[in-house]
Amino acid sequence: MAGRLIIPALLAALFLPSGGAAIETPNRALGERLFSSTALSTNGRSCAGCHANGKGLQEIAAYDDPMLREMINFCIRDALKGEMLPADSQELESLLLYLRTLDRSTPTNR
Numbered sequence: 001m002a003g004r005l006i007i008p009a010l011l012a013a014l015f016l017p018s019g020g021a022a023i024e025t026p027n028r029a030l031g032e033r034l035f036s037s038t039a040l041s042t043n044g045r046s047c048a049g050c051h052a053n054g055k056g057l058q059e060i061a062a063y064d065d066p067m068l069r070e071m072i073n074f075c076i077r078d079a080l081k082g083e084m085l086p087a088d089s090q091e092l093e094s095l096l097l098y099l100r101t102l103d104r105s106t107p108t109n110r
């Protein structure tokens with residue numbers, strides 16, 4: 001009986017937007033694209049519009065991941081007038097990875 005559910009479930013995981021997001025790996029390239037695009041915004045702004053070259057983000061090494069996720073989401077809500085992203089979403093994790101590369105206090109990023 002249960003076997004008949006496996007194929008539809010696999011197809012759903014591959015093609016439904018939420019299932020698709022869950023199986024895609026967060027990555028810096030996506031984070032960088034989101035950072036400079038208006039995809040997350042309803043007012044035509046982008047992160048890069050205010051934080052060009054990491055402006056205002058020099059101190060983020062002091063924040064752990066949960067804190068940084070919150071700050072990203074506050075800017076999405078308040079500055080971009082967009083929808084806050086779920087904590088485990090590919091978009092939020094990708095932004096997080098990208099922001100970590102802007103942190104000049106980490107020697108490997110210099």
Ligand code: HEC
Binds near residue numbers: 046059
């Ligand atoms: C309209 C301008 C504006 C936009 C657009 C914007 N931000 Fe911000 N952001 C700010 C301001 C202002 C602050 C708080 C003051 C500061 O630290 O510069 C801030 C703070 C932050 C912080 C915390 C920095 C710290 O050290 O406290 C992070 C992280 C951040 N923004 C990420 C983002 C991301 C990611 C986006 C895009 C999703 C974004 N911001 C879009 C203006 C903006």
